[in-house]
Amino acid sequence: MNAAAMFVKLVSVNSLKTLLKLSSRSFSSSCAAVNLKGRSFLTLKDFSSDEIQRLLWVSGDLKHRIKHQQQYLPLLQGKSIAMIFEKRSTRTRMSTETGFSLLGGHPCFLTSQDIHLGVNESCSDTARVLSGFCDIVLARVYSHSTLEDLDEAASIPIINGLSDLYHPIQILADFLTLQEHYGSLRGLTVSWIGDGNNVLHSFMMTAAKLGVHLRIATPKGYEPVQSVIQEAQKLSKEHGTQLLLTSDPMEAAHGSNVLVTDTWVSMGQEEEKKKRLKDFEGYQITMKTGSVCKPDWTFLHCLPRKMEEVDDEVFYSSRSLVFPEAENRKWTIMGLVVSLLTDYTPQTPMLKF
Incomplete structure (x- = not known):
């Protein structure tokens, strides 16, 4: 490489570093200027x-x-x-x-x-x-x-x-936990494997805004609410993140940093328990699920947990962040x-x- 080319490369690298520094300062400044006093927190x-x-x-x-x-x-x-x-x-x-x-x-x-x-x-x-x-x-x-x-x-x-x-208060705890564990959030891939419920809806309203990719597997008939899906697709496009919806748990888990699930039978759904357990067959998170994830994969669950959702090998493993997650509530x-x-x-x- 001749001297002129070396000079151009050096200038380009230094310019990029300067740009990143300015961008970081601008980002920090915009976040620091936020004032939420008096606001409600519904979603x-x-x-x-x-x-x-x-x-x-x-x-x-x-x-x-x-x-x-x-x-x-x-x-x-x-x-x-x-x-x-x-x-x-x-x-x-x-x-x-x-x-x-x-x-x-x-x-x-x-x-x-x-x-x-x-x-x-x-x-x-x-x-x-x-x-x-x-x-x-x-x-x-x-x-x-x-x-x-x-x-x-x-x-x-x-x-x-x-x-x-x-x-929404559960999702704040989840993302603080992931931020503490991974050092940053942007670029992480979170895979939800389970019911299309209220916790998932809050993930869908948040992930893209933090630069997090979201992969979702729900059984047919248990998908998230359509209006939430549409808003999540809009946010994903706006923030340049990936959003996948499937009924295949292994497809959702592929290449993920974080596996997440929740109860399949929420309070008020007890009469549906037998049907739900049948419909969710194959959705239990195990080490086999994690085998298609990235090497640094971790596991979250908002608790209380039941065996059919995730087995003991994952739930009590070093990959499980469920108890730091609970404290962060x-x-x-x-x-x-x-x-x-x-x-x-x-x-x-x-x-x-």
């Missing part, structure tokens, strides 16, 4: 790439400062959260109660036996009453329309703790409520995306 469909990255950054920052540096951060001192639970839960209840308390706030747990939501009192009236008592509401409900009714009437933020359509709900209720600025460096 990740309503949140941009920068906003989701900001939530993950705040969550990671709180985890580092509180868990690893042993700092006390009373960011929610004097604030309270109403926790409405139409459906029982372990992780959602414990993560919210312990996380909100750890930040100095007061959680109030309300079941359908404690309040009259939509029965003796309308959702609208309940929302107005709670708006005068507390600062934020987390509702774990059967119908997504209940959340929309609460949000329309409330003057405080409403958080979706789970609905029949979406489970706490740090991400903390990051979320802090972002929706305060002007907090993270003190640790921004995570790599």
Whole structure:
């Protein structure tokens, strides 16, 4: 190579490095400028790439400062959260109660036996009453329309703790877990093998925005909602990621970094159990499923887990991230409520995306 060519190559390489640095600074600046105070959190469909990255950054920052540096951060001192639970839960209840308390706030747990939501009192009236008592509401409900009714009437933020359509707080924990494990998210391939349910819907509203490819295998008749598929296809095209929908689990798993599944029989579907188990034959995640993945493949499950969904060899292996994933439900709900209720600025460096 002559001197002139060497000079051109050197300039090109240095220019690329400069461009990448500027791009990184621009990206960091746009994410750092995000302010979510006062927003509700019903679906990740309503949140941009920068906003989701900001939530993950705040969550990671709180985890580092509180868990690893042993700092006390009373960011929610004097604030309270109403926790409405139409459906029982372990992780959602414990993560919210312990996380909100750890930040100095007061959680109030309300079941359908404690309040009259939509029965003796309308959702609208309940929302107005709670708006005068507390600062934020987390509702774990059967119908997504209940959340929309609460949000329309409330003057405080409403958080979706789970609905029949979406489970966005679970997805924040999943992506924080993957970010911690792999170092960054962009370019990862996540394969969902299971039911076309609320957790999958939230993955579909988020993955492309973080530069993550998504491969989905569901049995015929158990596909995601069509409107969610259309929105996911639009997001994939917009962000330059791949989206695959198939009924073949091994096809979905091929070349993946992450295998994900969930219960095949959700609460309220117990009468369908026998048929569902038959329809999902061949969908159990095993080491054989992982054999077509990338060498660094890992496994996620939002819990509780049943044997038919994933065998012990995978679930309790070093590839399984399910227990760090469960713990991150706490740090991400903390990051979320802090972002929706305060002007907090993270003190640790921004995570790599």
